[in-house]
Amino acid sequence: MSDAAQARQPSAKPASSKPASSNRSAALRRPSVPLAVVGAAVLLAFPFYLDSFWLQTGLFAISAAIGAIGLNLLTGATGQLSMGHAFFLAVGAYGYVFLAADSDTKLTGLGLPTPVAFAGAVVMAGIAGGLFSPIAGRLRGTYLGIASLALIFIGQHVLFNAESVTGGFNGRNVPPLELPGIVFDDSPELVVFNVPLGALERLWFLGLVLLALAAWLARGVLRGRPGRALNTIRDHEVAASVMGVPVARYRAGVFVLSSMYAGTAGALLALIFRRTVPEYFGMFLSLDYLAMIVIGGLGTAAGAVIGAIFVSLLPQLLTRYSDGLPLVAAPGSGGVSPAEASRILYGAAVVAVVLFLPGGLLGLWTRLRMVVTARRAPRTLPRLEKEEQPA
Amino acid sequence: MSELIVDGLTVRFAGLTALDAVDFAVPEGSVHAVIGPNGAGKSTCFNVLSGVYRATEGSVRFAGAELTALSPHKIAALGVARTFQNIALSSRQSVENNLMLGRHRLTRAGFASAGLRLPRARREDARHRGRVREIARFVGVSEYLDAPVGMLPYGVQKRVELARALAMEPSLLLLDEPVAGMNGDERRRMAEVIVAARADLGLSILLVEHDMGMVMKLADRVTVLDFGRRIADGTPDEVQRDPAVIRAYLGAAHTVDAGELAVTGETAADAARQKAEERA
Amino acid sequence: MTTFIELVVNGLSVGSVYALIALGFVIIFKATEVVNFAHASLLLVGGYVTAILHDDIGFLPALGAGIATAAVVGALVEFLVLRRATVENHAVLAIVTIGVDIMLTTELTRRIGTEVLTLGDPWQNGIYTIGGVSIAHTRIAALVTAAVLISAFLLAFRYTSWGVAMRAAAEDSETAALMGIRLSRVSLGAWAVAGALAAVAALFLTVFPTPGLDRSTSFAAMKAFPAAILGGLDSTTGALAGGLIIGLTESLVTGYQGDLAFMGRGIGEVAPFLVMLAVLLIRPAGLFGTRELTRV
Numbered sequence: 001m002s003d004a005a006q007a008r009q010p011s012a013k014p015a016s017s018k019p020a021s022s023n024r025s026a027a028l029r030r031p032s033v034p035l036a037v038v039g040a041a042v043l044l045a046f047p048f049y050l051d052s053f054w055l056q057t058g059l060f061a062i063s064a065a066i067g068a069i070g071l072n073l074l075t076g077a078t079g080q081l082s083m084g085h086a087f088f089l090a091v092g093a094y095g096y097v098f099l100a101a102d103s104d105t106k107l108t109g110l111g112l113p114t115p116v117a118f119a120g121a122v123v124m125a126g127i128a129g130g131l132f133s134p135i136a137g138r139l140r141g142t143y144l145g146i147a148s149l150a151l152i153f154i155g156q157h158v159l160f161n162a163e164s165v166t167g168g169f170n171g172r173n174v175p176p177l178e179l180p181g182i183v184f185d186d187s188p189e190l191v192v193f194n195v196p197l198g199a200l201e202r203l204w205f206l207g208l209v210l211l212a213l214a215a216w217l218a219r220g221v222l223r224g225r226p227g228r229a230l231n232t233i234r235d236h237e238v239a240a241s242v243m244g245v246p247v248a249r250y251r252a253g254v255f256v257l258s259s260m261y262a263g264t265a266g267a268l269l270a271l272i273f274r275r276t277v278p279e280y281f282g283m284f285l286s287l288d289y290l291a292m293i294v295i296g297g298l299g300t301a302a303g304a305v306i307g308a309i310f311v312s313l314l315p316q317l318l319t320r321y322s323d324g325l326p327l328v329a330a331p332g333s334g335g336v337s338p339a340e341a342s343r344i345l346y347g348a349a350v351v352a353v354v355l356f357l358p359g360g361l362l363g364l365w366t367r368l369r370m371v372v373t374a375r376r377a378p379r380t381l382p383r384l385e386k387e388e389q390p391a
Numbered sequence: 392m393s394e395l396i397v398d399g400l401t402v403r404f405a406g407l408t409a410l411d412a413v414d415f416a417v418p419e420g421s422v423h424a425v426i427g428p429n430g431a432g433k434s435t436c437f438n439v440l441s442g443v444y445r446a447t448e449g450s451v452r453f454a455g456a457e458l459t460a461l462s463p464h465k466i467a468a469l470g471v472a473r474t475f476q477n478i479a480l481s482s483r484q485s486v487e488n489n490l491m492l493g494r495h496r497l498t499r500a501g502f503a504s505a506g507l508r509l510p511r512a513r514r515e516d517a518r519h520r521g522r523v524r525e526i527a528r529f530v531g532v533s534e535y536l537d538a539p540v541g542m543l544p545y546g547v548q549k550r551v552e553l554a555r556a557l558a559m560e561p562s563l564l565l566l567d568e569p570v571a572g573m574n575g576d577e578r579r580r581m582a583e584v585i586v587a588a589r590a591d592l593g594l595s596i597l598l599v600e601h602d603m604g605m606v607m608k609l610a611d612r613v614t615v616l617d618f619g620r621r622i623a624d625g626t627p628d629e630v631q632r633d634p635a636v637i638r639a640y641l642g643a644a645h646t647v648d649a650g651e652l653a654v655t656g657e658t659a660a661d662a663a664r665q666k667a668e669e670r671a
Numbered sequence: 672m673t674t675f676i677e678l679v680v681n682g683l684s685v686g687s688v689y690a691l692i693a694l695g696f697v698i699i700f701k702a703t704e705v706v707n708f709a710h711a712s713l714l715l716v717g718g719y720v721t722a723i724l725h726d727d728i729g730f731l732p733a734l735g736a737g738i739a740t741a742a743v744v745g746a747l748v749e750f751l752v753l754r755r756a757t758v759e760n761h762a763v764l765a766i767v768t769i770g771v772d773i774m775l776t777t778e779l780t781r782r783i784g785t786e787v788l789t790l791g792d793p794w795q796n797g798i799y800t801i802g803g804v805s806i807a808h809t810r811i812a813a814l815v816t817a818a819v820l821i822s823a824f825l826l827a828f829r830y831t832s833w834g835v836a837m838r839a840a841a842e843d844s845e846t847a848a849l850m851g852i853r854l855s856r857v858s859l860g861a862w863a864v865a866g867a868l869a870a871v872a873a874l875f876l877t878v879f880p881t882p883g884l885d886r887s888t889s890f891a892a893m894k895a896f897p898a899a900i901l902g903g904l905d906s907t908t909g910a911l912a913g914g915l916i917i918g919l920t921e922s923l924v925t926g927y928q929g930d931l932a933f934m935g936r937g938i939g940e941v942a943p944f945l946v947m948l949a950v951l952l953i954r955p956a957g958l959f960g961t962r963e964l965t966r967v
Contacts, residue, residue, distance in 0.1 A: 347777065
């Protein structure tokens, strides 16, 4: 097909001008509907079958997935490294507690309705990200990574010192979320299909909804106009700016957005924990999040989710099954504890993924599917225009 | 639309003068070429015009604005588009997405409306995708729309760059060596597209190119730079006969005809010299 | 006044140690454009090896072993990991070093456990008193050692063929390679030198008045990050200035903590980062960093 012939085609049917191979890859990128339905059904059924240990682990993974999607917007899609993600999780967690809890003799709180407090916590995280935007907008990539270390140290300092708000070293209790018609707590009792649904079970459904919403929003952003701008800032900053992208404003904007994701994850985490403690929001948490997005796959929501599941489940799996594993000892026995083993393992996973698995676990999955589908589907030869070769 | 006027443009990097009081003007709808040996300051000139480098002195006026005072995205907003000598596309993104980036200045969807897939954002996206496909056809890259740019041959990538610049619907197009590294046939096709773009869209085009045949064929006027200074300015015919130009290219001892002026390949020494200039 | 002088001398001393770490960090960045977040763990490697060996083989051999080990580990990280990573995105390279850091730090802190290890240094808790001003021997030793090492490094950077190769690679790696410089050796060398400097710094971060090497040592080492970036990531001068600024800030703020009570306990730990942010707000490329001229 020559250019001229193509130009004569009615423009109303743009799909027809694409080669067959691209239709196939487009179909691959879209998960099939039955698969999605089955997946959703399984996820919704979890609370009816899993014990509270796994349910809590799963909830951590859900909260981590929300936070990781935010970090992937920033680091994966825009190339802006952040070590400060844990800080914004802390803002979300403590923000919720501060807004929702009532004041007492030692601790202050605003006692707002809890859904308002939840939304307020997310907004607070966004504002905190906005306050950092003079730095986040102007520093590029790894420079921002170092600068954002400051957030961890400032965050820890504030959490330990602003006792009337944060409870200091001891942390604070988290008031349960109360939506009209449902309280995310163990009482009042709620029994469905003869299964009592406690706080964790109820939060599980809330978590799934939040995660689905977070992933859906991120996909829209990434595939739309802002996503293209962000990706180009990562790939070629100068090209982005001469194409009309205000680079600093987008860097600052995506930083705020990623902070809001972290804030959501933090507020959800507070609800799961039912207590906020300052040392949880230290540097290791930030490193965990970076590990998640690299292992799962940079730049996409799905990659973030996969990585979050991997990094959250690994220590729990090792703890549960440490007896059967060589080299892993029970905690406190002097050997490598499950927590340590899992840290070393996912540190190694980060390195291995970058060296051997560009695209992360998501990339591996996509490639496997390509292979399988290519085998199953009748091969349609891609069509190619005749092109003269250089002499 | 309006005329581009470069007046006394000087750029110094830490003592080295890359551009020294350069003047030229590009009237609306014309094609103007800037030529010169490697290291003459052509790329620096482009980088100042598009806001990537800061001018030390002098002014660049276009569309009622002083470009030297503006950041790159504000210059883009005035309808100034450019391509790069070394391809500057997002290699993992599809051709279509790369071209859609060109529509950035013409579209509005932000984080919220794209994330929520508001009808406004979806309509905007569909409309501009349609136009981007037209442009892809025009430049001859429509069969690659879904392919990641990094997988495409060099000649096609060069055309995608041109298509991305055209997708900005510019009134002034800066082309930095659009046919460098291409074979004869690819060059001819690229020249055709440039001619057609000028004719159909009424663009002003500023062209940096080493292929003299191409410059002579396309340009209305030519400015010749050497070591950052303007050594000649005129119609292609005048410039070709200018002894200063011939000296700059081939040294004083030679007298040559236009055909010999064509600089086909860059020697390593030339490349190093150019690098040194851009570095300093 | 004596307090002030003490604090300044201590600040300069600690600052010179931070400068040592930051210098290594900057060397790696200049040679390979990698921001090495595993730097603190290299420091921990050096300190740990020194700590476990000094009882058996004596202080100086143990220190030598610590320096050598940190240099080798640094070189190995370059050789086994970074050389093999082919990504354009520098943020990803930085995350790889985070992966390395997680592995090394987890294993070392596991070995250290809850103990506080001494490095067997000869200065112990000796103190000079000059006109009412008391300065620990270790502070003077740190200052002198850092000054000697930094001068030696800067001279080598300027005059040896290694230094020339290194600077050429930092300027333009492609051209340097064309001129016959082996980039792989340059970056291997950079990592080894950075590891060695970090090991020396480990010694001075853990001697008197610090009780010794423990889990928190890697956090102390983190202050070299603000030092490096506020000076300018690509500037050796910047690393020195940044180190001293951070050291002085920390020392003075901790020393006058009583007067700064409204800012909360432990503000000395945070102050270096606040100073860094203040500098970056005014100069995003750091005090001595070059605003990178993008080549297009």
